[in-house]
Amino acid sequence: MARIPRPPVIAVMGHIDHGKSSLLDYIRKANIVAGEAGGITQHVAAYIALHNDRPVTFLDTPGHEAFKALRTRGAAAADIAILVVAADEGVMPQTLDALTAIKEANIPFIVAITKIDKNNADVAHTKNSLVEHGIYIEGMGGDIAYALISSKTGEGVPELLDLVLLAADLAEITADPSGSATGFVLESTQDPKRGASATLIIKDGTLTKDGFVVAGDAYAPIRFIEDFRGARIEQAGPSEPVRISGFSKLPAAGSLFTIAKSKKEAEALAEEQAKMLSAAPERAAAIEGIAELPLVVKADVAGSVDAIVHELKKITHERGALRIISSGVGSVSETDVKTARSAGGVIIAFNVSTDAVASDLAEREGVPVYPFSIIYELSEKVSSLLTERVPSVSTEKELGRAMVLKAFSSSGKKQVIGARHVSGTLTVGDRLKLVRKGEEIARGSILNLQQARADVKEIKTEGDFGAEIEAREQTAYGDELVAFVVTES
Numbered sequence: 356m357a358r359i360p361r362p363p364v365i366a367v368m369g370h371i372d373h374g375k376s377s378l379l380d381y382i383r384k385a386n387i388v389a390g391e392a393g394g395i396t397q398h399v400a401a402y403i404a405l406h407n408d409r410p411v412t413f414l415d416t417p418g419h420e421a422f423k424a425l426r427t428r429g430a431a432a433a434d435i436a437i438l439v440v441a442a443d444e445g446v447m448p449q450t451l452d453a454l455t456a457i458k459e460a461n462i463p464f465i466v467a468i469t470k471i472d473k474n475n476a477d478v479a480h481t482k483n484s485l486v487e488h489g490i491y492i493e494g495m496g497g498d499i500a501y502a503l504i505s506s507k508t509g510e511g512v513p514e515l516l517d518l519v520l521l522a523a524d525l526a527e528i529t530a531d532p533s534g535s536a537t538g539f540v541l542e543s544t545q546d547p548k549r550g551a552s553a554t555l556i557i558k559d560g561t562l563t564k565d566g567f568v569v570a571g572d573a574y575a576p577i578r579f580i581e582d583f584r585g586a587r588i589e590q591a592g593p594s595e596p597v598r599i600s601g602f603s604k605l606p607a608a609g610s611l612f613t614i615a616k617s618k619k620e621a622e623a624l625a626e627e628q629a630k631m632l633s634a635a636p637e638r639a640a641a642i643e644g645i646a647e648l649p650l651v652v653k654a655d656v657a658g659s660v661d662a663i664v665h666e667l668k669k670i671t672h673e674r675g676a677l678r679i680i681s682s683g684v685g686s687v688s689e690t691d692v693k694t695a696r697s698a699g700g701v702i703i704a705f706n707v708s709t710d711a712v713a714s715d716l717a718e719r720e721g722v723p724v725y726p727f728s729i730i731y732e733l734s735e736k737v738s739s740l741l742t743e744r745v746p747s748v749s750t751e752k753e754l755g756r757a758m759v760l761k762a763f764s765s766s767g768k769k770q771v772i773g774a775r776h777v778s779g780t781l782t783v784g785d786r787l788k789l790v791r792k793g794e795e796i797a798r799g800s801i802l803n804l805q806q807a808r809a810d811v812k813e814i815k816t817e818g819d820f821g822a823e824i825e826a827r828e829q830t831a832y833g834d835e836l837v838a839f840v841v842t843e844s
Contacts, residue, residue: 361530361593362403362410363523364556366432367467368453369439370446374469377506378439379413382516385509400542400554401596402583406516411523412556412594414541432539432556432609435522436464437515438490442476442503445484454490461721463526465518466492466501472508530593536562540570540610541596549600551575555612562591566614567621568599570606572629574621575599577614611697631680631698646675646744649700650737651691652682653707660684663705666734675745677737687724692716701725701740703733751839755779759834760819768825769802774836780815781822785838789826799826801838 367375382404403410414433436457440450457464468481482495491497500522502515536557543553553570555562562568568575581598582588591597603625606612615621650667654660660682667677681694687702687709693716695702701723702709709717709724717724727733757774764771783804789797804811805821814820824836 358529358531360524361528361532362412363434363519363526363528364412364414364432364558364594365435365437365519366414367437367439368456370441370444370449370453373439373441373444373447373450374467374504374506375439378437378467378469378504378512381506381509381512382413385512401556403595404516406513406520409520410594411516411519412596414556432460432541434462434526434528435519436460436462437467437519438464439467439469440481440485441470442468442478442481443470443473445477445481446488446490451488454488463522464499465515465522466490466499467504467511467515468501469504469506471503471510472505478503530559532561532592534560535566535614536560536591537611537613540606540608540612542608543602543605545605546600551602551605552598552600553602553606555597555599557591557593557595557597559593560614561593562595562597562614564589566616567618568602568612569615569621569624569628570602570612571610572625573602573604573606573610574615574618574625575602576618646672646741646746647678648675648737648741648744649678649680649695649698651687651695651700651702652679653687653691653702653704654682654684655706656684659705662730663703663733666730667737670734670738670741672741672745674748675741677741686710687713687717689713689716692720692722692724695722696720703727703737705730705733748843750842752842753779754785754838754840755781755815756838757781757814757820757822757836759830759832759836761832762830763821765829768799768827769823770826770830771821771823772830773819774822775819776814776817777835779838780813781836781838782813786840787824787826788837788839789828789830790835790837791831791833796834797826797828799824801836 367379369375383402401412401414403412438453438457440446466485468478470476471478482492485492486495490499492499492501500518502511502518504511504515537560538556538558541554541556543551546552562580564577564580566577568577577599578601580588580591582591583596615624652660652663654663664679664682667679670677680698680700681691686707687704689712691702692713704724704726706728725736756777756779758777759772759774761773762770763773781801783801785801787799787801788795789799801822801824803823804814806814
């Protein structure tokens with residue numbers, strides 16, 4: 356059966372307290388068919404809302420670990436994101452974290468400027484803050500669509516949903532409902548009555564009441580299927596959230612799932628996944644600062660595969676590691692793409708092509724395929740890719756040190772003091788640590804320096820000097836001022 360358009364799966368992301376939950380609550384109450392909404396008496400991980408008679412699946416877990424977990428496996432939890440920015444604050448740190456996540460997932464997004472009903476809302480300032488952080492919305496030098504929202508009155512919400520459907524149409528999100536269901540685990544819980552249960556989002560195919568769901572190293576017989584309202588249904592299609600119970604163990608959030616026809620097949624698949632997980636202390640390594648680059652290697656002949664593997668073993672990094680998860684001879688296939696996707700890896704193709712189905716899947720799922728005909732170029736690229744994955748490490752380097760002799764005056768966080776040079780160089784604008792009896796008590800900065808009653812840019816010679824600093828703690832005789840710089844490596 357040919358692929359047909361499927362409903363979009365939407366993630367709502369942004370800074371804490373910027374109105375993500377309020378927006379989702381309004382959409383849920385206003386856009387779920389009357390009677391159905393009333394049946395939802397508890398928090399649900401995902402639900403379907405209707406707009407212009409078209410279904411849209413919302414992930415009601417904006418900061419859910421599954422979104423991050425799926426990114427590490429190379430699959431997007433959502434098709435489209437809504438980046439929420441409050442009109443009373445503008446872009447904040449977690450806004451940028453969300454933007455990074457959206458870009459890594461390689462999905463389109465729409466900006467929702469929320470809380471426009473508040474007295475201190477400043478839409479113009481919010482738009483400027485977006486542009487200042489590289490989010491170029493329509494009318495401000497870019498093409499990113501946006502809507503002005505009040506989750507209290509519902510103002511702007513229909514327009515936002517219009518934009519969501521437009522983005523979905525442009526993205527040409529499709530599925531083949533005739534195939535076996537595949538998708539991902541949004542969340543899993545231990546139900547006291549039903550055991551290990553999980554909320555699944557179907558991304559392709561149709562889920563029916565036969566066979567077994569296999570998610571990572573866990574599996575479950577499909578005895579019954581529940582929709583987002585908790586009602587039992589006979590089957591579920593693309594983009595639908597469902598609840599399955601009776602897993603052999605709790606499947607990890609972000610795990611990709613497939614369907615096995617028998618218990619024997621399900622056990623074999625789960626065991627294979629368990630071996631892969633035990634062979635790679637994957638996410639623990641990432642937590643410890645060790646990045647991993649999983650690779651699928653395909654080449655024209657076996658000798659080429661051996662030569663490539665030999666060269667790749669020479670690539671090392673103190674905070675990164677390569678892991679060849681699959682290798683073989685022949686063109687890049689759909690299986691290769693799925694293997695790379697499940698591990699969050701990339702495909703290296705040496706003197707081979709990528710078949711049409713695999714190419715289409717790789718493009719849709721954001722799996723990079725790198726073709727090469729020269730081994731040293733392949734080696735250089737893989738080394739570069741590994742370096743890109745290595746997390747940067749921040750280190751502090753001491754620039755200069757002085758001892759406080761006297762505190763003359765203070766106003767708020769600003770203080771005027773007398774000090775004596777001890778070592779190094781202290782410069783106007785330097786970041787500063789205030790140390791008392793060997794322990795750091797505050798941080799701040801150097802606002803001004805004086806020597807012989809004249810303003811100077813730096814102090815680097817022995818002698819007494821005056822300084823204006825900014826720090827939240829008051830200085831005292833004997834305290835040390837330590838100027839420092841933070842470097843990334």
